[in-house]
Amino acid sequence: MEPAGSGCLGLADVHPPEAGEGAALMRRSERDAAADGRSVGFVLVHAGAGYHSESKAKEYKQVCKKACQKAIEKLQTGALAVDVVAAALIELEDSPFTNAGMGSNLNLSGDIECDASTMDGKSLNFGAVGALRGIKNPILVANKLLSEAQKGKLSAGRIPPCFLVGEGAHKWAVDHGIVSCSPDIMATKFSLSAFRKNRRKLELAEKVETEMIQTKKRREVSENAAVYGCGCWAENTGGHNVYSTAVSTSEHSFHSVVPIKSTWYEIAVKGCGEHLVRTMLARECSVALQAEDAHQALLETMQKKFVRSPFLASEDSVLGGVIVLRCCSCSLESESSLNREALLVEFLWSHTTESMCVGYMSTQDGKAKHLYQIMKTILHPRQIFLYPVCQLTLDPVQSGLADRGLEQRLC
Numbered sequence: 247m248e249p250a251g252s253g254c255l256g257l258a259d260v261h262p263p264e265a266g267e268g269a270a271l272m273r274r275s276e277r278d279a280a281a282d283g284r285s286v287g288f289v290l291v292h293a294g295a296g297y298h299s300e301s302k303a304k305e306y307k308q309v310c311k312k313a314c315q316k317a318i319e320k321l322q323t324g325a326l327a328v329d330v331v332a333a334a335l336i337e338l339e340d341s342p343f344t345n346a347g348m349g350s351n352l353n354l355s356g357d358i359e360c361d362a363s364t365m366d367g368k369s370l371n372f373g374a375v376g377a378l379r380g381i382k383n384p385i386l387v388a389n390k391l392l393s394e395a396q397k398g399k400l401s402a403g404r405i406p407p408c409f410l411v412g413e414g415a416h417k418w419a420v421d422h423g424i425v426s427c428s429p430d431i432m433a434t435k436f437s438l439s440a441f442r443k444n445r446r447k448l449e450l451a452e453k454v455e456t457e458m459i460q461t462k463k464r465r466e467v468s469e470n471a472a473v474y475g476c477g478c479w480a481e482n483t484g485g486h487n488v489y490s491t492a493v494s495t496s497e498h499s500f501h502s503v504v505p506i507k508s509t510w511y512e513i514a515v516k517g518c519g520e521h522l523v524r525t526m527l528a529r530e531c532s533v534a535l536q537a538e539d540a541h542q543a544l545l546e547t548m549q550k551k552f553v554r555s556p557f558l559a560s561e562d563s564v565l566g567g568v569i570v571l572r573c574c575s576c577s578l579e580s581e582s583s584l585n586r587e588a589l590l591v592e593f594l595w596s597h598t599t600e601s602m603c604v605g606y607m608s609t610q611d612g613k614a615k616h617l618y619q620i621m622k623t624i625l626h627p628r629q630i631f632l633y634p635v636c637q638l639t640l641d642p643v644q645s646g647l648a649d650r651g652l653e654q655r656l657c
Contacts, residue, residue, distance in 0.1 A: 286588070286589060286608075286609055286610075286640045287318065287321050287330075287608065287609045287640070288571070288573075288589070288591050288606070288607070288608045288609070288638075288640060289313075289314050289317040289318060289321075289330075289334060289606065289607055289608075290314075290569055290571050290593055290604065290605070290606045291310050291313045291314055291317075291334055291338065291604065291605045291606070292310070292567070292569050292595075292602065292603065292604045292605075293306045293309060293310050293338070293343070293344050293602075293603040293604070293605075294344065294345055294346075294567075294602070294603070295565075295566065295567025295597040295598075295599040295601070295602045296345075296565070296599050296600065296601065297599070297600045297601055298600075298601040298602075298603055298618075298620065300620065302343055303603075303618060305341075305343040306343060306344075306603040306618065307603065307605070307616045307618055309337065309338060309341040309343055309344060310603060310604060310605025310614070310616050311605050311607075311613070311614035311615070311616055312337050312614075313334040313335070313337040313338050313605065314334065314605045314606060314607035314614035315607065315613070315614050316333045316334055316336075316337050317330050317331065317333055317334035317607075318607055318608075318609055318611075318614075319333075320333040320334075321609065322609065328364070328389055328392075328393075332383075332385055332386065332389055335362075335383075335385045336383050336385065336386075339360075339382070339383050339384070339385065340382070340383070342434040342435075342436060342437075343436070346360070347360060347382065347383060347384065347432070348382065348431070348432050348434065349432070349433070349434040349436060349437050350432070350437060351437060351440065351441070352433060352437055352438070352440075352441040354445075354448075356441060357379060357429060358379065358429065358432040358433060358437070359376075359377040359378060359379055359412075360375075360377075360378050360379075360381070360384040361374070361375060361376045361377070361378065361384065361472045361477070362374065362375055362378075362384035362385040362387065362388040362472070363375075363388050363472050363477040363478050364385070364388045364389050364391075364392050364478065365392075365478045365479065365480040366392060366396070366480065367480030367481050369396060370480070370481070371392055371395050371396055371408070372392065372395075372408045372409075372474060372478075373388045373389065373390070373391030373392030373393075373395060373408055373409075374388055374391065374408065374409045374410075374472035374473075374474070374477060375387045375388055375391070375409070375410055375411065375415045375419075375472060376409070376410075376411040376412075376415070376472035377411045377412045377415075378411070378412070378415045378416060378419075379412075379416060379429050379432075380416050380426045380427060380428070380429050381416060381419055381424060381426060381427065382425075382427045382431075382432070386419075386424055387410075387415065387418075387419040387424055390419070390422050390424060391406075391407065391408060391409075391410065391418075392408075394406055394422070395407075395408055409472055409474070411472070473523050475526050475528065475529040476522055476523045476526050476527070476528055476529070477528065478528055479528045479529045479531075479532045480532075481532065518564075518565035518566065521552075521558055521561065521564050521565055521566055522566055524555075524557045524558060525551055525552050525555045525557055525558065527547075527551065527552055527566060527568070530547050530551040530552075531544065531547050531568060531570065534546065534547040534551075535547075535570065535572065540570065540572050540592060540594060541594060541632070544568070544570055544594055544596060544632065545596075545630070545632055548568070548596050548598075548630045548632065549630065552564060552566060552598075553598060553628040553630060554628070563598075563628065564598055564628055565598055565599050566597065566598055566599070567595070567596065567597030567598070567599055567602050568595065568596050568597070569593065569594070569595040569604055570592075570593060570594045570595065570596075571591065571592075571593040572591070572592045572593070572594075573589055573590065573591045573592075574589070574590050575587055575588070575589060575590075576588055576589070576590045576639070578639070588639050588640055589639065589640040590637070590638075590639055591608075591637065591638050591639070591640060592636070592637045592638075593606065593636065594632070594633060595617075595632075595633050596630060596631060596632040596633065597630075597631055598628065598629065598630055598631070600620065600621055601618075601619060601620040601621065602619055602631075603616065603617070603618045603619070604616065604617050604618075605617075608638065608640055609640070610640060617633075619631070619633070
């Protein structure tokens with residue numbers, strides 16, 4: 247199975263984060279940022295969960311690091327969080343090595359159809375596209391849907407759309423200034439080779455084999471990305487929420503962006519889209535991660551709500567992955583009588599697939615880092631790999647990045 251999708255999570259300062267295509271960004275209040283001239287942020291990306299060819303390991307790592315670097319560079323120019331996230335996601339969509347945008351898996355008719363979604367945790371507005379052809383970067387269309395929806399009702403009191411698919415999504419995108427492209431440029435030699443190989447198998451087999459899970463059916467929404475509550479989820483603090491959360495899930499070519507406030511999570515999920523949809527894994531993770539112990543909450547969610555979900559009881563194996571970025575504001579003691587505000591960040595990742603590749607970077611890092619994990623042995627088809635990766639403090643005055651170290655737990 248090819249790696250399913252790619253995405254990005256990020257946070258910048260203590261300000262509503264924004265997520266899109268498995269991506270999000272949080273930033274400190276504009277007033278505080280302007281006062282000290284510093285942007286404090288963190289970005290986390292993934293190149294999908296599934297099977298990553300070891301022969302392309304270098305390319306997977308490089309595209310993750312490049313996406314992180316683009317996001318941080320954009321952030322430091324003072325760009326809006328959604329634009330920062332989009333910058334990272336465009337890098338992922340443009341890479342021929344990710345199953346997102348250009349180079350995505352073809353459907354049975356030999357076409358590439360992409361999804362993308364974005365959600366604002368403050369307004370709870372949502373924008374998504376599905377089965378979209380002829381647009382190089384579908385995240386731009388999802389972002390445009392979100393921004394247009396935030397303007398309010400259309401003429402005659404019409405409600406603006408939040409989710410468009412197929413030809414209607416393409417026409418709307420072009421009408422709103424997004425440049426179309428020839429569908430032919432979206433396929434790469436790698437995706438075409440996989441398509442031909444899978445098509446031959448289909449011609450010989452009486453039914454679709456497990457290996458064919460990435461070959462998409464014609465004229466249906468091709469991913470889980472666009473499904474509300476499955477592709478992404480975002481909510482600010484307030485009411486019953488102790489933490490602000492941003493969640494994004496991805497199979498093939500999904501990503502999502504979410505603005506939130508003060509405290510923040512971002513989660514991106516990858517794998518078999520049908521499994522993610524039937525369990526609503528993104529929202530389940532968001533709800534569970536209101537708990538104090540993020541690691542235990544994620545483990546229990548992956549176990550009870552995903553691999554052991556009654557909705558997937560008939561499946562031989564359950565495929566998916568998740569990256570979690572959790573953040574809250576904190577006060578640091580300073581030499582002056584006033585404490586200064588910083589960000590306390592934690593990120594984890596988990597998957598049930600053979601491999602996963604992630605990259606991350608903060609504004610206090612000189613370069614992006616990557617984590618590339620291939621599991622040589624799968625003990626059973628519903629095994630969970632869970633990695634508490636690091637805790638760090640992002641200080642707008644001093645570098646406070648401190649990795650806690652990689653700890654692997656097999657469950």
